Amino acid sequence: MKAVLIEENYVDKDYRSTYYNFYSKKGLRYRTDCVRLHFFDGTVRFDRKTLRLVSSVDQRLTDHYFGYMVLRPTGIVTIGRTVLSPDVRSGARGRIITANHKVHVLGYKLEVEGFPSMDQHHDIAVCAHVACWSVLRHYSEAYSIYREFLTYDITMMAQEFDPGGLVPSKGLQLSHAERVFQEAGTFPVLIARRKDVRTDASFYRQLLAYVESGFPLFAAMQSKQHAVAIIGYEWRAPLVTTVRGMRYAWDEVESFAVVDDNTLPYLSIPIKGGVPYSAEDVDSFIVALPEKVFYPADAVDRVAPTLFKLRHLVDLPAKDGVVIRYFMTTGSGFRQFVRSRESEFDPKLLETIMSLPFAQFIWIVEFATKSQWAVGQVAARAVIDATASLMDVMPLWLMHGYKKALVFSRRSLDFRSGGRDLQLSDMGHKGYTRMEQNLRSTRAK
Amino acid sequence: MDKKETDVFDVVEGLRSVDPDALEDFERVMTDEVIPEIVQTVEERRMLAAEYRELQLKP
Numbered sequence: 001m002k003a004v005l006i007e008e009n010y011v012d013k014d015y016r017s018t019y020y021n022f023y024s025k026k027g028l029r030y031r032t033d034c035v036r037l038h039f040f041d042g043t044v045r046f047d048r049k050t051l052r053l054v055s056s057v058d059q060r061l062t063d064h065y066f067g068y069m070v071l072r073p074t075g076i077v078t079i080g081r082t083v084l085s086p087d088v089r090s091g092a093r094g095r096i097i098t099a100n101h102k103v104h105v106l107g108y109k110l111e112v113e114g115f116p117s118m119d120q121h122h123d124i125a126v127c128a129h130v131a132c133w134s135v136l137r138h139y140s141e142a143y144s145i146y147r148e149f150l151t152y153d154i155t156m157m158a159q160e161f162d163p164g165g166l167v168p169s170k171g172l173q174l175s176h177a178e179r180v181f182q183e184a185g186t187f188p189v190l191i192a193r194r195k196d197v198r199t200d201a202s203f204y205r206q207l208l209a210y211v212e213s214g215f216p217l218f219a220a221m222q223s224k225q226h227a228v229a230i231i232g233y234e235w236r237a238p239l240v241t242t243v244r245g246m247r248y249a250w251d252e253v254e255s256f257a258v259v260d261d262n263t264l265p266y267l268s269i270p271i272k273g274g275v276p277y278s279a280e281d282v283d284s285f286i287v288a289l290p291e292k293v294f295y296p297a298d299a300v301d302r303v304a305p306t307l308f309k310l311r312h313l314v315d316l317p318a319k320d321g322v323v324i325r326y327f328m329t330t331g332s333g334f335r336q337f338v339r340s341r342e343s344e345f346d347p348k349l350l351e352t353i354m355s356l357p358f359a360q361f362i363w364i365v366e367f368a369t370k371s372q373w374a375v376g377q378v379a380a381r382a383v384i385d386a387t388a389s390l391m392d393v394m395p396l397w398l399m400h401g402y403k404k405a406l407v408f409s410r411r412s413l414d415f416r417s418g419g420r421d422l423q424l425s426d427m428g429h430k431g432y433t434r435m436e437q438n439l440r441s442t443r444a445k
Numbered sequence: 446m447d448k449k450e451t452d453v454f455d456v457v458e459g460l461r462s463v464d465p466d467a468l469e470d471f472e473r474v475m476t477d478e479v480i481p482e483i484v485q486t487v488e489e490r491r492m493l494a495a496e497y498r499e500l501q502l503k504p
Contacts (some may be wrong), residue, residue: 128502133457175498192493202486225503284497298490299483301478306479309471313463348459355453390483393475407460409453419463420454 001066001088001445002042005053007105010126012070014081014118014133017150022124023074034080038105039066039088041445051106054443066445067112068103071311074122077119081137084265085114086232086257086442092266093197094234095439096257097216099142113440115216115231115266116141121151128172128218128227129154130261132180135229135288139186145200149184157183169189177218177227178286186288189296204279205326208233210287212249213328214438219258219285224277230285232439233258234268238374246305249325253281293328293361295388295395300326304365307382307399313421315401317369317379318431324367325378328386329437332357337435344432346424349405356397356409361386364435376432385410400424 012034023030034387041064043057049372053061066088069253070080083101086092096115103110116137117203120130139146149157156162158176181188191207207230210217217230255268256279272280304324308316316322329337338345338353345353363384372379378400388395394415399406405422412418454460 126503171469172502173498174500174502177502190494190497191490192497194489194493220497220500220502222500225501227502240447284494284500296487298486302479302483302486303475306471307475309474310468313467348457352453352457352460355456357453390487391480393472393480406463407453411452416465416468417462419465419468420460421463422457422460 001039003044003046005038005040005046007036007038007103010070011032011074012036012080012407013070014151015070018121018124019154021152034073035071036105037069037071038103038110039068039084041066046297053106053108061108062111064108065103065112067101067114074121077122079119082117082265083112083114084117085112085445086266086440087445089264091268092257092442092444093268094232094257095436095441096232096266097138097211097214097438098440099138101141115229115259115265117259118151118261120261125151125155126172127261128177128220129158129180131218131227131229131259132158132177134259135218136180136184138216138231139184139288146185167382174220174284175285176256181218181286181288185287187291187293188286188288189286191297200344201248202298202301203249205248205301207254207279207282207285208250209297209300209327211256212325212436212438213329215287215289216259216359218288219282220284220286221277221281222283223281226260226277228261229259230256230282231259232266232415232442239370243321243370245321247317247321247323249323252323253279261303290361292359293386295386295390295392296385297326297362299390299395300363300384300389302367303384303395304382307365307396310399310406313404313406314380314399315403316367317372319421321370323368323370323373324365325368325434326363327438328363329435330360331356331362333437334358334362334364334435337437341433344427344429346422346427348422349400349424352398352405352407352422356383356407356410358383359385359387359399359400364398366434368431368434372431375431376434376436378434379431381432381433381435395420402426 067084069082072080098113140148157180193203234254365382366378367380368378382399383397407420
């Protein structure tokens with residue numbers, strides 16, 4: 001990042017929402033407008049005479065644009081709505097949930113891929129409000145079914161009734177954050193870490209699974225009384241030593257990326273022992289799910305290792321040293337992924353995947369050997385119905401390895417007579433590509 | 446006249462019925478162990494969530 005364009009007198013809708021409902025009611029006079037900073041690389045310059053942005057390389061300004069930051073006229077904690085590309089944030093690493101944000105300046109329409117962040121206002125919004133706002137602003141940019149909520153809306157949505165005197169000086173409880181997500185039209189699930197075990201590995205496996213599914217998480221830390229949004233992760237370098245037993249994708253995570261209202265976005269936090277905190281300080285999180293997700297990650301976490309009971313029907317790798325990874329996606333997202341790599345799949349298997357009447361949301365379970373994990377490949381994959389019931393004995397649509405596939409059409413409650421197998425031909429590869437569709441890799445610039 | 450619903454099994458050639466006995470072990474483990482554990486875990490998480498809802502975040 002080499003150039004900053006300063007846009008004065010910028011009308012920021014988020015600040016205005018707090019101005020109209022809070023700052024304008026105070027004795028101290030506040031300005032109504034903000035300043036917005038736009039960030040570019042060194043090839044873009046501003047021509048004052050013509051008010052044009054000129055690139056010395058080409059006219060695709062978006063390719064040289066890294067996002068914006070609003071500065072509020074509030075005197076303290078002035079960083080307002082910000083969307084920065086993770087590529088220009090020092091220390092941002094790994095894979096991050098982003099959406100495409102459109103930006104209008106000087107008659108140009110620019111775009112930036114990033115995740116929204118801002119400082120908390122202190123007086124009208126605290127860390128929990130900001131974490132909710134970040135997640136919901138991402139949703140409104142990424143998915144057309146969600147509307148946009150401004151800072152003041154979030155503050156009001158947290159309360160059952162207008163408490164008057166909007167100062168949230170009594171703080172916020174997790175139930176308030178849950179309420180915000182409900183009011184926004186999502187179906188929030190609050191998942192808390194067990195206190196009776198030293199390490200609740202299942203809790204962290206689920207946390208990773210939801211992030212890998214593209215859901216930014218509202219994460220709370222009881223010890224810090226703090227809330228952030230978890231929006232990405234980084235894999236650790238592949239292990240060179242031999243590992244016994246089953247491993248999970250969670251065991252391969254080096255760090256998480258968070259949006260914290262006390263720092264610039266994309267803060268990287270380690271699994272343990274980090275300053276100001278680490279992933280092990282997170283003891284609960286809220287995932288704002290869409291409708292029609294009935295089969296929880298807790299169930300997938302338990303069913304995934306049980307799938308080895310079907311090894312006589314589908315070729316799975318050895319349990320010892322296997323890495324299990326699970327996440328949620330849409331049926332159409334899965335088909336799109338398979339279509340983009342159709343040479344990896346037996347034509348009959350591809351036809352089956354394209355023809356199965358998947359529900360809108362499905363859980364994918366991937367099984368990889370240690371060497372496959374290191375190169376981003378998997379040996380086998382299972383597709384679980386995300387609309388299945390907890391009591392469902394056979395929640396599978398499909399499971400396949402290299403040689404065999406097991407298929408269920410889920411058209412009948414009698415799964416015993418509804419199973420089909422399929423012999424697969426050798427497609428001449430040593431692993432299917434790991435499905436990593438939902439997050440964007442950071443490319444440092 | 447009702448049109449018969451097309452099933453994936455009618456569309457894809459080469460799919461063969463699985464002997465129901467081959468699914469028996471999986472069904473037994475799911476019924477006797479996995480599903481009761483899932484139900485218990487989900488209930489425990491629900492109770493834990495109820496405790497955490499009161500968690501105060503910094504003003």
